[in-house]
Amino acid sequence: MAGHSKWANIRHRKGAQDAKRGKIFTKVAKEITIAARNGGDPEMNPALRLALQKAKGVNMPNDNIQRAIKRGTGEIEGVSYEAVTYEGYAPGGIAVLVESLTDNKNRTVAEVRHIFSKRGGSLGESGCVAYMFDRKGIITINSDAASEDDVMMVALESGAEDVxxxxxxxxxxxxxxxxxxxxxxxxxxxxxxxxxNFSMVPATTIAIEDEKTASQVLNLMEALEDSDEVQDVYMNFDIDNELMERLDA
Structure with a gap:
């Protein structure tokens, strides 16, 4: 789990940038549509409730939300999405998991392969890196909103693994x-x-110490997350604070 908090914060900042561009609306709408296949009532459908919370978090317009739900329940005609996972490597041997919801697997795999190859990575075979990750729930709370003792007590008593x-x-x-x-x-x-949200958390991480490799890895991550073909990207890297500050500058 080393480095996962830093990774989450990188993704948190990246998510805010995506929201400004509006890209995240399309991705969240897909998740809502998929979840709504099992019913349009969030009180009876935990997956839909989670997707709606994500939509609220990025200030997604209610009209967009309702259309996505109706596509999932079949009330209006919509695209049929399929969940697909791609695996590969970033520069420096960093493991990469890419999750997609697609209506055209041929188009999506071509786009993902192009992004990998253009930025020094390589798309691998199914199963080549998935075993390095575990599916976990991640809940983030601003430290201004509650004390650490309160968060620890509630989280651990209700079954959390760590805070x-x-x-x-x-x-x-x-x-x-x-x-x-x-x-x-x-x-x-x-x-x-x-x-x-749910996340694929690496069991162990690889420390990146040189600026060139770190920049290449982050560029690949950004390009994948910017793609309309991609829902989520997970990697097993760790970059220390000093190097991240240089890259941010």
């Missing part, structure tokens, strides 16, 4: 099966949640 404090963000880690129970307990305790 970390990194750069002003409490990160609550849960097993996938305990995610909804922990999230509900945090909400019931009156603690405001910033984000609550």
């Amino acid at each position: 970390k404090n990194a750069d002003g963000i409490f990160e609550v880690l849960t097993a996938a099966t305990d995610f909804m129970a922990v999230r509900d307990a945090v909400e019931e305790a009156g603690i405001p949640i910033e984000t609550a």
Whole structure:
């Protein structure tokens, strides 16, 4: 789990940039549509409730949300999406998992392969890196919203695996099966949640120490996340704070 808080914060900043460009609306709409296949009532459909929370977090317009739900329930005609995962390597031997919801696998794999090859990575065979990651629930809370003791008590008593404090963000880690129970307990305790999502967390990370490799890896991550063909990207790298500050500058 080393380095995951830093990775989450990188993704958090990146997510804010995506929201400004509006790209995230398309991605969240796909998640809502997929989730709504199992019913349009979020009280009876945890996956839909989670997708709607994500939509609220990025200020997605209600009209967009309702259209996505109706496409999923079949009330209006829509595209049929299929979940696909791609695996590969970034420069420096960094493992990469790419999750997609697509209506055309040939188009999507061509786009993903092009992004990898253009930025020094390589698309691999199915199973080549997936074993390096575990599916976890990640709940983030701004440290201004609650004390560390309160977050620790509620999270751990409701079944969380760990709570970390990194750069002003409490990160609550849960097993996938305990995610909804922990999230509900945090909400019931009156603690405001910033984000609550499932994530593929690397069991171990690879430290990147040189600026060139770090820049290449982050450029590949950004290009994949910028693609309309991609929902989520996960990597097993760690970059120390000093190097990240140089890259940010």
